[in-house]
Amino acid sequence: MKRTRIGAIDVGTTKVCTIMADTDGSIGGTRILGVGIVPSHGLQKGMVVNVNEAKESIRDSIRKAEQVAGFKLESAFIGVTGRHVVSSNNRGAIAITRGDQLVRPTDLRRVLEVAKSVKVPGDRKLLHVIPRTYMVDGQEGVKNPIGMHGFRLDVETHIITAAVTSIQNLTKCIRGVGIEIDDLVLEPLASAESVLSDEERQTGVILADIGGGTTDIAVFKDNTIYHTSVLPVAGHLITRDISVGMGLSFELAEEMKKKYGNVMPNQEEATDETLTQDGHSVSYHDLSEIIRIRVDELIRLIVLELPHTDYAKLVPSGIVLTGGSANLPGIAELGMDVTHLPVRVGAPVNLYGVSDTLRDPAYATGVGLLMWKLRNEDANDIREKQSDTGLRRFMSGFFRLFK
Ligand SMILES: Nc1ncnc2c1ncn2[C@@H]1O[C@H](COP(=O)(O)OP(=O)(O)OP(=O)(O)O)[C@@H](O)[C@H]1O
Ligand SMILES: [Mg+2]
The missing domain is CATH 3.90.640.10 (ATPase, substrate binding domain, subdomain 4)
Structure with a gap:
């Protein structure tokens, strides 16, 4: 079976991590071929503050990964984080006007286009529009409306936007070292891919990636994204x-x-x-x-970010802590004491190939960036494409695999 090469670069506040892999389109069939980890410069709180310094770190990290992999990295998925990221839930609706009132794939695309056409101020960029659930003629909670009959189709989406300037600084660094951007992915969404179980996403869970500069939060419920936010404390x-x-x-x-x-x-x-x-x-x-007081406060801030206060009901699977700071001994116990929820530390799982160093919570984002695409291929996610060519190259490879 034909294999496609994929790459990911996690430009963190403390380190840059480049991962190169090839895949048959499945997570189990993805082999890590090269990893390059170097300390990062020119970043603060998850954002590029010095393009030249950041570029050098990224270049070093890519070079290291390429040396191990034995081939050149051409394009990669890139993580985005920082206080400038804002998320909200939104709705879109369309009428089903064809005679048979049957919802078809084109209707799904159409309703997502409507949801995607939200007004975004000029200084902000749409990063993700993720469908959460559908509604057919007022019937809520439909996961897949294709084949249902109705006059009206609604979609509920999770929308994530970021500051144009922050994105420009990041993309400038990546393109500046000759790498095409397949897609920009919000970091907590990426981290979630590599450390959460399906069951946790289904019952309800908070994923908190505590890095150096930011704590990235994603809440999942009913197998879909519920809430995302970024705290400038880590x-x-x-x-x-x-x-x-x-x-x-x-x-x-x-x-x-x-x-x-x-x-x-x-x-x-x-x-x-x-x-x-x-x-x-x-x-x-x-x-x-000193450490306990700060971490205690941070854990309180994490649960305060939740849109509901009935935590036990919203997230029965509790909190999964990842990111380098989740290596602090005792952090899960402290988390349970503070929140009365189950808390565990999560490191990337399901890794094959030259991946030993990656089995550390610090690499949840990097590994997750690779997995995110594999998992979300059929999720109707209509993220705005950053670089059509790179993505198209990747997608066409993908579709060929499935044909
Ligand atoms: N064993 C450890 N005990 C305590 N803290 C640790 C340990 N190992 C790493 N850290 C902390 O983890 C942080 C780095 O984590 P990580 O690599 O996830 O950050 P990053 O991805 O570079 O940054 P960010 O995601 O915030 O942009 C640093 O603050 C470091 O001190
Ligand atoms: Mg990070």
């Missing part, structure tokens, strides 16, 4: 708290956090042991306390 703030609170440089604070950080130290450990690093001594108790 690992960097934890490190800054340690740095300010203990009088350490940012670098040393970061080192201490990763080496000793624990939000739920057990009692013996918490009785004040002294930690020494590069000639600086800090109390283990104080370090844990």
Whole structure:
């Protein structure tokens, strides 16, 4: 069977991760062929603030991945995040005017076109228009209306827009290193692909990707996206708290956090042991306390982002934490204490090929960017295409596979 090459670049606040793979169109049939991870420069809170610096990091990351894969990366799926991303739920409706009143695939396309024609201000760009559910003649909750009879078809969509300037800075970096953009994908949607189970999406779950600069949130319910948002609070703030609170440089604070950080130290450990690093001594108790207070607050902020306060009913599967900061020991326990919901840490699953380094929560977005396309191919997602040629090349390969 013919295989198609695909690529993904997660341009994060702390690292750039390029993944190259080939696929037969299924997740199980996707093999990772090259991975390139480098520290990122020129980014703040998920956004490019220095194009030249960011470009260099991206270039380095691609070069590394290409060396492993043994071929050149031509195009890739790119993640988008930042406080400028705004999401809302919207509706579109059309009349079914043909004599037999039968809903056909063309009607689905038509109603999505209507939903997509929402007014977006000139400084914003439509990133995703994702159909959530359909309604036929007022009958709600229809997952697939094709073949039903009716006079009127409504669609409920989740719409995500982003600031044009932020997108331009990002796309400039990617195109500047000679890579075509297959599509721009909101990062929490990507992360969800690599760490959530179908069951979690069905019953209701919050996915929180706690990175360096941002915490990306996506809520799923009834197998569809319910809510997305981005908080400008994540690992960097934890490190800054340690740095300010203990009088350490940012670098040393970061080192201490990763080496000793624990939000739920057990009692013996918490009785004040002294930690020494590069000639600086800090109390283990104080370090844990500083981290715990910030993470406690962050978890509260995550659930406050939910549109409903009846959390147990909305998200019975609770919270799945991912992103580099989900590596903090004790974070799931603290999450359960604070929210009284089930909480687990999620790392990418279903990986094949040269993928060992990717089995870490920090790579949920990168891996998810690859999977997102495979999963959403038939979901009627009519995202605005960023680069028609790249996407078309990819899609035509795809359709050939299925013919
Ligand atoms: N073992 C660890 N303990 C605590 N924090 C950790 C650990 N490992 C990584 N981190 C933190 O994870 C953060 C980086 O996570 P990640 O790689 O997901 O971010 P990013 O994708 O670069 O950034 P963003 O998604 O915010 O743009 C850093 O703040 C880092 O300190
Ligand atoms: Mg990230």
